[in-house]
Amino acid sequence: MIKFLTQVGHYFLFLKKVISKPEKPKIYYNQTMKELVSLGLTSVGIVAIISFFMGAVITLQTAYNTENPIYPKYLIGLGCRDSMILEFSSTIAALILAGKVGSNIASEIGTMRVTEQIDAMEIMGVNSASYLVLPKIVATILFNPLLTLMSIVVGIVGGGVAGTFSGVMTLENFIYGIQYAFIPYYIVYSLIKTVFFAFIISSVSAFQGYYVEGGSLEVGRASTKAVVYSSVLILLFNVILTQTLLS
Amino acid sequence: MIRVSNLTKSFNGKTVLNDVSVTFETGKTNLIIGRSGSGKTVLLKSIVGLLEIDMGEIWFEDVLFNKLDFKDKKVIRSEMGMLFQGSALFDSLTVEQNVKFPLDMFSAQTQEEKVERVNFCLNRVDINNSNKLYPSELSGGMKKRVAIARAIALNPKYLFCDEPNSGLDPLTAILIDALIKELTEEYSMTTIVNTHDMNSVMEIGEKIVFISQGTKCWEGDKNDILNSDCEPLNDFVFANSLAKKLRTART
Numbered sequence: 001m002i003k004f005l006t007q008v009g010h011y012f013l014f015l016k017k018v019i020s021k022p023e024k025p026k027i028y029y030n031q032t033m034k035e036l037v038s039l040g041l042t043s044v045g046i047v048a049i050i051s052f053f054m055g056a057v058i059t060l061q062t063a064y065n066t067e068n069p070i071y072p073k074y075l076i077g078l079g080c081r082d083s084m085i086l087e088f089s090s091t092i093a094a095l096i097l098a099g100k101v102g103s104n105i106a107s108e109i110g111t112m113r114v115t116e117q118i119d120a121m122e123i124m125g126v127n128s129a130s131y132l133v134l135p136k137i138v139a140t141i142l143f144n145p146l147l148t149l150m151s152i153v154v155g156i157v158g159g160g161v162a163g164t165f166s167g168v169m170t171l172e173n174f175i176y177g178i179q180y181a182f183i184p185y186y187i188v189y190s191l192i193k194t195v196f197f198a199f200i201i202s203s204v205s206a207f208q209g210y211y212v213e214g215g216s217l218e219v220g221r222a223s224t225k226a227v228v229y230s231s232v233l234i235l236l237f238n239v240i241l242t243q244t245l246l247s
Numbered sequence: 248m249i250r251v252s253n254l255t256k257s258f259n260g261k262t263v264l265n266d267v268s269v270t271f272e273t274g275k276t277n278l279i280i281g282r283s284g285s286g287k288t289v290l291l292k293s294i295v296g297l298l299e300i301d302m303g304e305i306w307f308e309d310v311l312f313n314k315l316d317f318k319d320k321k322v323i324r325s326e327m328g329m330l331f332q333g334s335a336l337f338d339s340l341t342v343e344q345n346v347k348f349p350l351d352m353f354s355a356q357t358q359e360e361k362v363e364r365v366n367f368c369l370n371r372v373d374i375n376n377s378n379k380l381y382p383s384e385l386s387g388g389m390k391k392r393v394a395i396a397r398a399i400a401l402n403p404k405y406l407f408c409d410e411p412n413s414g415l416d417p418l419t420a421i422l423i424d425a426l427i428k429e430l431t432e433e434y435s436m437t438t439i440v441n442t443h444d445m446n447s448v449m450e451i452g453e454k455i456v457f458i459s460q461g462t463k464c465w466e467g468d469k470n471d472i473l474n475s476d477c478e479p480l481n482d483f484v485f486a487n488s489l490a491k492k493l494r495t496a497r498t
Contacts, residue, residue, distance in 0.1 A: 027351055116335040119297055123407075124349050125324035127317075 031135035040143030055155030056162030063168035077177020080159035089151035094197035106226035109209030110219035144198035254303035281458035328398030
């Protein structure tokens with residue numbers, strides 16, 4: 001328990017170091033642009049593929065579980081839309097990104113630590129935590145909501161394609177379903193969750209990488225810890241945010 | 248000048264440096280020598296502030312460095328350059344970007360002036376036509392040279408080198424040593440080199456401090472080192488069989 005609390009304390013002290021006034025705003029801006037590409041743009045493909053197939057599967061499963069004629073067919077489209085907006089595109093996509101982006105951040109920073117690159121920055125008087133981590137946090141917070149919006153759209157398209165081509169429903173029914181009883185606040189809810197999850201993924205992973213001691217083996221372990229801890233925190237905050245935002 | 252007084256440092260209750268006091272002189276290549284695990288690197292990292300010390304004082308000229316806060320330390324740190332054992336070049340940056348990094352962070356020069364300075368530093372360490380290469384494309388000796396170029400980019404007053412010859416062949420090691428000595432004299436820097444390479448000791452050891460089991464055992468220069476009566480130092484200096492034979496023959 002004491003070890004856990006110590007770690008939590010270290011994490012907040014680390015955040016204090018990270019979230020400080022940038023020494024050279026222009027350099028931080030350039031770094032953020034680079035991170036937008038390396039952490040954001042490179043994730044578009046994987047998020048799009050997974051979202052498309054998840055949308056398809058959600059549609060098919062909903063269709064096969066609502067074969068009773070009492071249920072109107074358009075509910076399948078509605079089910080696909082709400083599943084994507086409320087849970088998949090924010091939470092499940094965040095869990096996927098925790099694996100891809102989180103391990104990337106932890107291993108990159110961890111390798112810099114064990115090869116003394118971070119020490120080299122500190123010697124120069126650079127706030128290494130802020131220089132390395134703040135652009136990553138900003139980039140994920142800015143880009144992940146866009147990924148979420150894209151995921152929603154691609155998932156719904158996937159659902160429409162799968163539903164239509166498998167013959168479980170007509171395209172008209174699906175389109176009617178995705179427009180039926182639409183609550184715009186769900187999008188806001190989803191984006192708010194995404195921002196929290198993006199912060200968790202980037203900050204927790206960076207924390208794990210920044211304090212690595214040892215060699216490549218420890219970098220690997222830090223990378224694994226980054227994914228596990230980020231995932232658990234995402235699930236925990238999913239419950240808290242859902243209760244807070246939807247109650 | 249850098250002065251260390253009564254420095255003590257321990258890790259998890261184990262004392263690694265015990266009451267070390269030493270003065271490193273300006274314009275000289277000061278060497279910290281000792282066996283692996285003797286505490287050399289801990290001493291160097293304590294001096295530059297990468298490790299918090301338990302007790303003692305570290306003075307840079309008239310400034311008590313170890314009592315400064317992060318902001319004030321930055322002023323002194325902008326006058327430091329450091330060459331790490333593994334070079335510590337930034338993997339994601341090219342040679343030019345690596346050398347330009349401290350200029351980008353701390354100088355108000357224009358891009359043209361920065362590039363001019365980068366080229367000057369790279370030429371000074373005999374690295375030509377490699378500006379666009381990445382560290383992974385360089386040999387060990389070239390990495391050390393680029394790291395030296397980065398260390399001198401801001402005209403530092405203090406240069407720290409942690410085992411600059413590790414992993415290099417003897418000829419390249421001598422060239423790196425010579426370069427460090429030349430730069431020290433040229434820019435009148437206070438240079439501290441951590442090493443266990445006796446070739447370096449005999450080539451550039453203007454002031455030598457011998458550390459054994461966390462304590463300072465001996466202090467002198469390369470002319471005194473062969474005539475010392477410090478037994479741990481003699482065991483270190485005359486470690487190989489040829490050196491032992493020469494010593495026996497001489498005595």
